[in-house]
Amino acid sequence: MIGFLKLIGVLNAAVWFGAAVFFVFGASPAVSSSEMRVLLGAKSYPYFSGAISQVIVVRYFQLQFVCGSIALLHLVVEWLYLGRIPHKFWRGLLLGLVAANLLSGLWLQPRLRTLHRDHYAANLPLVRRAQAARAFNNWQSVGDMINFLTVGGLAFYLWRVANPPDPTRFVSATKFRG
8 A cells, every 4th residue: 555655646746747847848838939920820929829828727727736636635645544744844845836836727827818818809998908918927927937936846746755754763652552
């Protein structure tokens, strides 16, 4: 059971980390690349590249939610089955990663979707469209920073799951209850 539990934890952390790396360094830059500009055409590119990005982001955060839930469940099962309370740093890191994903996926991305729609809405005044564009760029920068920090945190989390702490050297007195 211990080997199976470790396998589940490592696989989940690897998928979670791999998805974040692919999104941050592969999918997201590809949507805003010059190749995408050529494919969509200069006139259609600004709107449709953002719309394509929104579709990809929804799937990305769905995967992030699943992996975060599995990681939290793995933490609880490890604690209950092995009787090992995780160190505060690792527990805080995992909770911070899950919180960042929830914040980005449930609050920031819907806000970006609305700002993107307002930026390209033909029925809005030009001033409001310009404000939406500035706000979109600012919030997009915040989202990118969160994504970069998440990749770094997931690298540490993957390392922790793949290299669990050594068991204590001495047996505690509670193991000898009669």
